[in-house]
Amino acid sequence: MLPLTRRGFLRASAAGAAVLPALPAWAIDPIKRPSAKPDLKLSLAAYSFRQALDLKKPTMTMFEFIDLAAELPLDAVELTSYYFAETTPEYLDKLKAHATKKKLAISGVPVGNNFCLRDEAKRRVEIDKVKAWTERAARLGAQTVRIFAGNLEKGDTLEQAQGRVVAAVNDCCEVAVKHGILLALENHGGITATPEQLLALVKPVNSPALGVNIDTGNFRTPDPYADVAKIAPYGVVSQVKTEVNPTGKKTEEADLGRMIKILKDANFHGYVALEYEAKEDAKTAVPRYVRELRKLIG
Template sequence: MSLSRRQFLAASLVAPSVLRSGTGRAIDPIRRPSDKPDLKLSLAAYSYRQGLDLKNPAMTLFEFIDLAADLPLDAVELTSYYWAETTDAYAEKLRAHATKKKLAISGVPVGNNFCVRDEAKYKAEIQKVKDWTARAATAGATTVRIFAGNLEKGDTLGEAQKRVVAAINECCVVAEKLGVYLALENHGGITDTPEHLLELVKPVKSKWLGVNIDTGNFRTADPYADIAKIAPYGVVSQVKTEVSPGGKTADADLARVVKILKDANFHGYVALEYEAKEDPKVAVPKHVKELRKLIG
């Protein structure tokens, strides 16, 4: 990472953790280091998931980084599903390649499920997040995007929430040692509303947890209003080109989305995660350029 990126990381992520009141307390809305929003633009590898699928790959993560380097981006998000190896050497190669292309690595998403009741599976999910947090740190990522999961048949919301909070608390110990933020995403399941998401975030006794603001995942009556509710807790954001008010898909108002983030004085990476039907090789460059203009 260049000096400017180190300075950005210090200002946008480390400083907020210091500014929260008290060590080891439940997190509050993040007090930002300045009154001026600071958004950096990233691109999620998941946008090219068809080509990166390890079962039949047409593109490597290194080629994805090359593609991203031709766009007006500050960073890339390297989804864990598409890592061809899980070694430190591979993580270091990804970091070096991104640095060579003048891109930071904004984060590494992990496909975990902390709702599982089976004890062995639950422990395995926790270990998965710990392991990927270490890999993310080796790759130079600033955040690890995590999920809560879905309620199992016969379980109760309250019991599932307890398990999720306990798992996040345990993983945050590792995240703190490595200097990587965990970012819990609003991803349906038991995070289907802002209230349910924050019921998991607020009890966590760590400065190293924040929210990943996924702008396309609320299927509520007013997704924009609900994005605004979680924005004060955000350390990273996934911007999608579609929203689902009442469960019906519609084109997202990207200008409105960016305004919500700026109004919340957001400091952090904003990653385009393209999931619409148009070919990503055609659609992604258009949306990146639009977001670049909106973010400034």
């Protein structure tokens, strides 16, 4: 009998209790949640401190980021792959132990990739990168790996690019199932600029290891709130931004209460990570927004 949730299926698969079959329905249908009551947990994205964590001239280590997060009312941290000083097993084990010591889970590991590339060798590099980070995320005890689709190259067609992305994601999902990780495809512009474009990539993937990373600030459409609601039923993780960018309007402060209500109305189960990108200094803005989100999430 099939498990009721993708996470449950992945746990069984990782333990050797199941073999991945071709199951289009897992991706075609909205995710079956384990209960009728929403379950949101609050995380903080390391990307919020990207200037300080930039490996070219860092003023903060990933360990110090975890220390900072431990002072806030958080359940977890999201450790962006761009800022890992090392990727050795020893380093990953130390990060995991440090987060555990600070009573924080590691919610996910965002990865940057481009599966639209027409050059097969270059696209294979991107696929191998996602697979490697999936294995690292499993070692860290993370639940999700955020991935991108990418952007159309000059002279390419949307249909051809979509085919390459779906094939690449299917390939990566095999490793994700093996390690009990959920891949989360983000609405990140390019060929995922609208809900319809994003779901056109999610629905054909024959794996329970794929869901959506709901980025609340990435839809530059007439009604970003309505579009977030369209993808929320497919979400396995969410990155909440403090601003939205409606088409034809200036960037404006996001209604965080409205965004959290959209997630709750979709019976979302998973981590909600604050990903701060606004102009105010992160060290002063992030604690304020974390406290606001904590109240909204409960």
